[in-house]
Amino acid sequence: MSSACDSCPSKNGCTSQDSCPSALGKDPLAAGSSIKTVIGIASGKGGVGKSFVTSVLAVQLARKGYKVGIMDADVTGPSIPQSFGLTENLRANDEQLIEPALTSTGIKTVSVNLVLEDKEAPVIWRGPVLNSLIKQFWGQVNWGPLDVLLIDMPPGTGDVPLTVFQAIPLDGIVLVATSQDLVSMIVNKARNMASMMKVPVLGMVENMSYVKCPHCGEEIRLYGDGSSIEKSAAEIGSKVTDRMPLDPEVTKLVDSGNAEKVSDDLLAGTTEMAIGLIGK
Structure with missing residues (x-):
């Protein structure tokens, strides 16, 4: 065994050394914790709705009966607690481990805004x-x-995203973007970073894709036809798993801490993709 295993709390009962995160250079989990699937939600820049996608995906997976956690890794711009109406500060248990906050449907959550x-x-x-x-x-x-931990990653390719890629055994990432050419170019930087770190891009979500007219139902494209995101996804053998509209009612729910009340049809493709990954 490598020296990385010496400090692993599970070393005495370890039966899978070849796939052990510690042996692979990844940080070990605390004793008593086990996470089947880890998915990062990433973007090349801020303001594209990455935290929104993380929150909605967590809600949809929890509704399907999966045990879901969220790590809010966007340390300088944490917004996950507000999406779920969480306000109480995190506490340590008798083993000096942090106890995550629980949303109303049991989604386990940690965020710096639950520490400050x-x-x-x-x-x-x-x-x-x-x-x-x-x-x-x-x-x-x-x-x-x-069953799954979703990591709301900070935008860009700086220190914190690099730490997530290097220290945590990601099964893949979902990239969030709008379809402007400039944004897509920046998203490609995040995509290329994932490729360099040998982490697969599981899918891409085009957020704020369109506005639906409340009178006639016409879909009004805000940032173009989405072809730039389709091209980015195709280049790496991935696909656009969802196109999310800009819906003031959904935004109001999330902003008011009621993310768990969003409709079942949001992020259907990305949810199906995540379930397929969890099932492997």
């Missing part, structure tokens, strides 16, 4: 501190058994 006393205080931390927090959110949380 002042929820509006800016997180002005340098890279090493940010990276240490991400590792704590992975290896020092009492996740228990989960």
